[in-house]
Amino acid sequence: MIHPRLDYDFYRRDVLEVCPGLIGKVLVRSYPDGSQFRSRITEVEAYRGEEDLACHAARGKTDRNGIMYGEGGYVYVYLIYGMYWMLNVVTGRADEPQAALIRGLEDVSGPGRLTKKIEIDRSFYGLDLVHSGVLWIENHSLPAEYTTAKRIGIDYAGEWKDKPWRFVMGV
DNA sequence: AACACGATTTCG
DNA sequence: GAAATCGTGTTT
Numbered sequence: 123m124i125h126p127r128l129d130y131d132f133y134r135r136d137v138l139e140v141c142p143g144l145i146g147k148v149l150v151r152s153y154p155d156g157s158q159f160r161s162r163i164t165e166v167e168a169y170r171g172e173e174d175l176a177c178h179a180a181r182g183k184t185d186r187n188g189i190m191y192g193e194g195g196y197v198y199v200y201l202i203y204g205m206y207w208m209l210n211v212v213t214g215r216a217d218e219p220q221a222a223l224i225r226g227l228e229d230v231s232g233p234g235r236l237t238k239k240i241e242i243d244r245s246f247y248g249l250d251l252v253h254s255g256v257l258w259i260e261n262h263s264l265p266a267e268y269t270t271a272k273r274i275g276i277d278y279a280g281e282w283k284d285k286p287w288r289f290v291m292g293v
Numbered sequence: 294a295a296c297a298c299g300a301t302t303t304c305g
Numbered sequence: 306g307a308a309a310t311c312g313t314g315t316t317t
Contacts, residue, residue, distance in 0.1 A: 167300070176300070186313060204310030206301050223300055234301045244312095275300050 146266025165226035179219030206234030
């Protein structure tokens with residue numbers, strides 16, 4: 123059974139289309155010793171454009187969020203609270219700064235805990251998910267229902283804090 | 294050069 | 306409820 127990688131066409135759509143599509147897909151982390159870690163994505167959040175006050179692009183392009191202004195299909199990682207790396211997938215087309223934050227996997231809950239478990243840090247910034255040998259996402263064609271909810275930890279985002287842009291696997 | 298703070302987690 | 310901990314963006 124072949125499990126194809128998600129390709130550029132998958133990522134280069136609006137983040138609100140990509141996020142529900144990511145639920146149930148399989149994140150693959152390949153290590154230098156040849157071993158691999160696989161787990162289904164169970165929770166993601168959408169951050170959408172400069173108008174979204176919760177998005178890191180809300181105050182324009184910077185050194186940190188620059189990758190979000192490019193084409194979808196690349197990795198955006200950043201350090202939060204001086205301790206945890208957040209794993210994001212850039213979506214949309216160039217000059218449409220969007221990203222999907224991977225918040226949970228079947229085997230580990232929490233965006234900070236999952237990056238620690240599968241050893242993802244700053245060195246993954248800008249990684250090409252379509253061609254990388256260390257990190258990518260596969261479609262195993264498994265059924266995946268999801269529900270939506272408000273995004274977490276963005277109470278400062280005014281009217282944007284209540285958008286139902288968190289997607290969680292389940293009914 | 295200094296300062297404020299965050300898309301979190303853990304412990305008390 | 307509060308601390309931990311530091312890179313990044315903003316202000317001085």
